[in-house]
Amino acid sequence: MELNDAPGDLVLAMIGFLVLGLAATAVFLSVKKRGGRPTSNDFEPATLSTISSLLPYFRTAFEPGKADRLAVRLVTLLQVDAVAITDLGGIVGSHGVAADELDSVRAIAERQLKTDRNQMHRHREKQDNGSSCSDPYCPQKSYAAIGVRVEGRLVGTICAWGTGLGTGQAGALADTGRLIEAQLGLLELKQARSQLEESELDSLRAQISPHFIYNALNVIATFILTDSIRARKLVIEFANFTRYSFRKAGRFTSLADELRAIESYVLLQEARYGSRLKVTLQISPESLSARIPYLSLQPLVENAIRHGVESMEGDGHIQITAHEKGALTVVTIEDDGSGMDPDRLRAVLAGNSDSHHVGLLNVDTRMRRAFGDEFHLIIDTAPGEGTLITLRIPKLQRYSDD
Template sequence: MSSGWRRPWRRTHLGTEADRATFRTLHSASLASPALREGLTVDSAGRSIRHLRDLLGTPALALTDVDSLLAWDGIASHHEGQAAPIAQRTAEAGDTRVADRDEVDCGRPGCEIRAAVASPLVVEDRIVGTLQVYAPVATAGLVQAADEVAQWVSGQLDLAELDASRTRLMEAEVRALRAQISPHFIYNSLGAIASFVRTDPERARELLLEFADFTRYSFRRHGDYTTLAEELRSVERYLLLEQARFGDRLGVTLRIAPEVLPVTVPFLCIQPLVENAVRHGLTGESGHISIVARDLSQEALIEIEDDGAGNDPETIRRALAGDPSTDSVGLANVDARLRATFGDDYGLVVETAPGAGTKVIVRVPKFAAGVHA
């Protein structure tokens, strides 16, 4: 048996000084980023400015919109009043500039601040504010650093605008989907409720409450997301109202795994698919709708199936592409919102053929970053 000597493990510094400087830079940027991703406001500027000053290593830093100060960090706060005029001149110039001496001079003996570099913050080719670096002297390196950090901040603000645009688009798509809720369904539901008023007033009262809850959920104004439990509860109300109208002609089967009920999904992503199933599945004397939700470990699988006349796959392809002539309520809308929320791997899958009924498959991750009900 051979024996050998091993050098004992000893903790050492990670990497070179350049590596550590890179880490510090990335760390400061990562701390500033979340606030900037909310857009340029007094609140986001206040939460990010300290990290931006750490990034630049300067005595003082200001963030402004195009005509007023949003946040100041560092020494010599008596210079705060100079930030707004410098911002206005920088916005007019449209480029990084070194402030004139009289723009920065405070007349106080011993004040370290003798120079300022201001860089515009640009979102979608529009100047929305400035980043202003205050220091004893405006070196070429400081000007370059200010310009590069301002470009990075502008990139974060661009992403914030993209997020806001995406939210506005999703809200517009939900509004469009609400507009597609059939007036005939509302009229027929109220008619079915009215038919029970004399013969079965208790059932009429229950159906009226279900109708009120259904419309309240469908037209609510808060949140892009909901839980699968809430979405399926609205679907159940919808089907109860349709069964009140069609009676025994409409059969419904629901098989829901309880593990998937807390899963977050886009608002109104299941209900339009069930409405399509009722509309196209109840073509003869009777029809049957099946809704199944399964737990697939990391994902939830929801299937909406009818035994109706089925459809030409090419017609479904056009419906998913947004062709309004296909008479499929919200199919493209739901598909687009699922993909926008979870990625292109999570679009709708539709299995159909003439005479074979239709099955629509929705697959969603049980957990997705940034997606909360």
């Protein structure tokens, strides 16, 4: 995910996670001393490339069926005998854990879930009381355990142990935990963004349903008796448009695909309004491959028809253009309808109006999120003067549907 794909507060949060990750990595790569004291073993810190290769595994650290893969790699990374990963319900992944050690693992994890401090136990071969281990949780080996938190919530633990485990491995395990927390935090932000974007698209789809589908079906029903051939063509256009509008795949689409959907939409509207509605397109061929947020033009064309042509007497004209301008693809939608008051428009775009122009705010928000605040909608309008909406799309932008 690109940083400029996210709203400002998410960007700041991501930067914070990145700084945390880099800080943890710096500790991870430090020399073999902590607090000025040498470590108790010959633990060699991991290289940056090794840590980078583990990032995908960090994101699935607590997923059953995937946590085992991280445990295998942590055994090698930390140079320990065994690693166990637990969520709030129990062990979700492990490597090197013997069957007779499972109870000790569960006990260590349960104790870690009840404390804010990381655990570190150093096994001694012989204690003063003659026992081989002073800690009932791990009778035969040294161990370290950490809790992993996301947004302040404890989500699980990671335990590592071995006969030669020392402070070097314990510190590296703590650093690993911070990196995992950063990756899981970014994953939550990404999921939250996806849910928000899907809800915004659902809002647009809901707007299409009552204002368009009912009228389109009525028009088709009228032509069934008077012009069956045209009725059949309109049914196909209706199917094409609804299939595109209600699809679930992808945050971005090409300008060519969006225009094909608009063509179907306009044909249905022209069947309803007849000669009152005229739509023309001037699209440069090189602009067709431009990547734009899915369902970003149709709401603007619908707005031009409903609040432009429909609200005025006489004929209405809508013109859609697209051309290249330096590093941008510039798309405009212009109508000669009734226009709107600039103060009311500002209220709509600020989200302070219960206006029916919700499509404008929705598209403006998604354009800002996709490309940055500087790529907001540019709208020129005045009462009785029509409306001109301009979208600027950066050509060198990298896109992800993740």
